[in-house]
Amino acid sequence: MKIRKVNWTQFMSFPAILLYSIFFVYPLLKGIGMSLTDWDGMGTANFVGLSNFERFFQDKRAIGDIRTTLIFAAGSAVFLNLVGLGYALLMERPFHGRSAARVIIYLPAIISPLIMGYIWYFLLQPGRGFLYHAAEQLGTTFFLGKWMNDYPTTMTVLVFVNVWQYAGMTMIIYLAGLKNISTDILEAAIVDGAGSWQRFTRVTLPLLMPAIRINVVTNIIGSLSVFDVIMSLTEGGPGYATESLSIYIMRMCYGSRTGYSTAVAMILFFIILIPVLISLYLTKEKSDA
Amino acid sequence: MKRLFALLVVMALALTAVSAFAETKVNFFTGKIETIDLLNGIIDEFNAQNPGIVVEQEYQNDASNIIKVKFASDEVPDVMTTYEQEFVDQGKYMDISDVNEWWDRLIPSMRDSCTDLKTGKQYRICTNMTMAGFFYNKEIFAELGLTPATTWDEFVKNLEVIKEKKPDVVPWFIFGKEAWHLGHLIEFIPHGYLKQTLGALGCKTAMLNNESDKLNLGAADGCMAVFAQNMLDLQAKGLINEDVLTATGDNCTEAFVTGKAAMFSNGMWALSGILEANPEMADKLGFAPYPAYMPDSQPVVLCAEDSGYSISATTENVDAAKAFLTFLFSAENQKKYSESLGSPSAFKDVEAAWAPEGFAKEVSNVLNSAVNIGFTNEKPAGFSGDDAGRMVQDLLAGTYDAKGFAEAYEKAWNEGF
Numbered sequence: 001m002k003i004r005k006v007n008w009t010q011f012m013s014f015p016a017i018l019l020y021s022i023f024f025v026y027p028l029l030k031g032i033g034m035s036l037t038d039w040d041g042m043g044t045a046n047f048v049g050l051s052n053f054e055r056f057f058q059d060k061r062a063i064g065d066i067r068t069t070l071i072f073a074a075g076s077a078v079f080l081n082l083v084g085l086g087y088a089l090l091m092e093r094p095f096h097g098r099s100a101a102r103v104i105i106y107l108p109a110i111i112s113p114l115i116m117g118y119i120w121y122f123l124l125q126p127g128r129g130f131l132y133h134a135a136e137q138l139g140t141t142f143f144l145g146k147w148m149n150d151y152p153t154t155m156t157v158l159v160f161v162n163v164w165q166y167a168g169m170t171m172i173i174y175l176a177g178l179k180n181i182s183t184d185i186l187e188a189a190i191v192d193g194a195g196s197w198q199r200f201t202r203v204t205l206p207l208l209m210p211a212i213r214i215n216v217v218t219n220i221i222g223s224l225s226v227f228d229v230i231m232s233l234t235e236g237g238p239g240y241a242t243e244s245l246s247i248y249i250m251r252m253c254y255g256s257r258t259g260y261s262t263a264v265a266m267i268l269f270f271i272i273l274i275p276v277l278i279s280l281y282l283t284k285e286k287s288d289a
Numbered sequence: 290m291k292r293l294f295a296l297l298v299v300m301a302l303a304l305t306a307v308s309a310f311a312e313t314k315v316n317f318f319t320g321k322i323e324t325i326d327l328l329n330g331i332i333d334e335f336n337a338q339n340p341g342i343v344v345e346q347e348y349q350n351d352a353s354n355i356i357k358v359k360f361a362s363d364e365v366p367d368v369m370t371t372y373e374q375e376f377v378d379q380g381k382y383m384d385i386s387d388v389n390e391w392w393d394r395l396i397p398s399m400r401d402s403c404t405d406l407k408t409g410k411q412y413r414i415c416t417n418m419t420m421a422g423f424f425y426n427k428e429i430f431a432e433l434g435l436t437p438a439t440t441w442d443e444f445v446k447n448l449e450v451i452k453e454k455k456p457d458v459v460p461w462f463i464f465g466k467e468a469w470h471l472g473h474l475i476e477f478i479p480h481g482y483l484k485q486t487l488g489a490l491g492c493k494t495a496m497l498n499n500e501s502d503k504l505n506l507g508a509a510d511g512c513m514a515v516f517a518q519n520m521l522d523l524q525a526k527g528l529i530n531e532d533v534l535t536a537t538g539d540n541c542t543e544a545f546v547t548g549k550a551a552m553f554s555n556g557m558w559a560l561s562g563i564l565e566a567n568p569e570m571a572d573k574l575g576f577a578p579y580p581a582y583m584p585d586s587q588p589v590v591l592c593a594e595d596s597g598y599s600i601s602a603t604t605e606n607v608d609a610a611k612a613f614l615t616f617l618f619s620a621e622n623q624k625k626y627s628e629s630l631g632s633p634s635a636f637k638d639v640e641a642a643w644a645p646e647g648f649a650k651e652v653s654n655v656l657n658s659a660v661n662i663g664f665t666n667e668k669p670a671g672f673s674g675d676d677a678g679r680m681v682q683d684l685l686a687g688t689y690d691a692k693g694f695a696e697a698y699e700k701a702w703n704e705g706f
Contacts, residue, residue: 041357042361042375042381043379128532128536149534235466237466237534238465238679238682238685239679239680239683239686251676255670255672256357256671257671
């Protein structure tokens with residue numbers, strides 16, 4: 001009998017595979033099974049086939065939640081990357097107090113998003129917040145008077161708070177990417193007569209592609225599964241107007257619809273997977289080029 | 290010497306293990322933040338007087354949801370304050386109907402409130418009563434010559450007078466960011482109407498069996514549509530706060546105690562917060578029922594069971610759990626509890642000064658003059674009070690008209706089943 005030799009690498013990867021199987025593969029398979037039942041969280045689970053998935057697409061509230069989640073994710077992913085990159089380009093240049101500035105930009109990222117949301121609510125609360133009163137002193141309250149009564153404004157505020165909190169984290173990854181770009185290449189571009197815009201678009205951006213890739217993917221995943229920022233600022237309201245899919249899943253689960261909420265979690269998994277795969281594909285091509 | 294030392298260590302470990310095994314642990318699960326410290330004190334006393342039993346209190350902010358996780362994962366506490374009809378139906382609670390030493394001391398109507406409609410048995414016991422209605426500023430009312438309304442027309446008139454004579458005062462403050470508060474308006478006003486017209490038992494049965502012809506939730510002239518129209522009218526006339534959708538409970542308390550709001554709807558649980566924020570409010574606090582808003586209806590006030598305790602059906606520590614509850618229910622402890630909570634005791638032998646005297650008298654008058662209603666425990670499991678509150682948020686945000694609201698409410702109610 002031939003005994004297959006297990007090499008050292010395979011042996012060392014065993015604990016990781018075991019943990020991955022216990023905490024990811026098993027729950028995933030269990031979740032797929034649960035999504036096909038009418039389990040209420042405690043009683044007997046009856047097999048209901050794909051009816052949970054059918055029900056989801058017939059539920060107007062759920063469709064509204066998809067819209068909110070996608071708008072939030074699109075806004076957050078785009079602005080997080082733009083602002084993060086902008087910060088990184090600024091913070092890369094030497095100036096007095098650069099370290100302090102980097103810390104200040106990064107600081108919000110280490111505070112709990114729930115607490116951050118509540119702080120922002122106290123600042124922005126329509127008619128009562130600090131910023132509302134500050135604006136009032138200037139003679140106009142801008143959008144701060146009734147921002148929760150208007151869907152586009154509410155979404156803008158939610159995206160703004162999310163970007164404000166996590167742009168520092170995006171900046172750190174871009175800074176690391178910028179550090180990896182050899183000054184020789186940039187100097188060669190200068191010798192070749194490239195202007196600053198050309199250097200940025202033709203040299204810096206292509207070489208930043210690995211950092212862009214990480215940021216785009218993590219921001220899409222984070223933004224599509226958003227929960228805490230919305231929960232603390234609007235609680236998904238008024239009504240269900242700004243409810244995200246994650247909040248919907250939580251409410252369905254606690255509303256004794258565990259099987260259904262698991263089905264929605266599966267749908268969210270694919271909603272996240274599709275843009276992530278697309279962005280991986282697009283950025284891979286660029287970084288390979 | 291080494292051997293002797295080793296022997297001593299082994300003996301000490303063995304003794305620790307034996308005492309650990311001999312100790313009965315009673316897990317007490319609660320969602321009532323306002324009684325944590327008081328109960329910890331009572332628990333410490335009980336533990337000191339009962340060697341061999343250790344009661345541990347676990348507080349969770351989102352207790353009604355966390356308990357579902359505990360049931361699902363078989364980590365069920367021995368004693369809990371959370372109670373839901375679906376858990377009763379699933380046999381999660383122990384039948385405590387035969388613990389006469391508790392029931393004999395309880396006000397009979399409170400025992401009725403604790404009775405499961407389906408089985409006629411008791412799976413929980415409530416130590417207190419709570420009331421909900423309108424808290425109003427007596428000083429403002431006296432200054433403007435107003436008296437608490439008994440009909441909706443009178444109510445609107447009162448609000449209009451306040452708005453006209455005191456433009457800086459919000460006539461009725463609603464803290465609508467908190468969905469439960471709006472859910473309570475549904476619970477006390479339209480559900481209150483159903484309870485008074487169908488009778489307490491009739492309403493419970495109709496809700497439990499979802500008898501839509503009796504509930505009539507979606508009708509254009511039904512209790513939901515009229516309630517919705519009334520709320521929209523108040524909003525249009527500026528008789529409620531402009532920031533109704535974003536105001537919080539803290540904002541409401543602040544506005545009320547500083548005289549910037551004339552009235553608000555809430556339960557007795559708000560009392561301690563008001564008096565803490567401004568002790569001078571003790572003499573200015575008034576209490577009124579929810580006015581009659583449908584033809585042939587009467588004013589209603591919530592008079593419901595509060596601070597309920599259940600024992601798990603699967604606990605192995607039945608005697609220890611009962612011993613703890615018996616200690617907790619002693620007249621001495623209940624007096625402390627009642628005064629700390631600001632809620633009258635449901636035990637006949639407990640006399641507690643639970644509120645400022647004048648206010649307590651006013652509450653008593655309201656209870657005698659208005660129809661007393663209880664909480665709805667028979668709501669569909671998939672349609673919570675918060676869900677109902679979020680629908681009122683939608684109504685006030687302009688998503689529905691009155692008829693559309695009633696139809697949507699009925700649909701959500703039916704789907705919740």
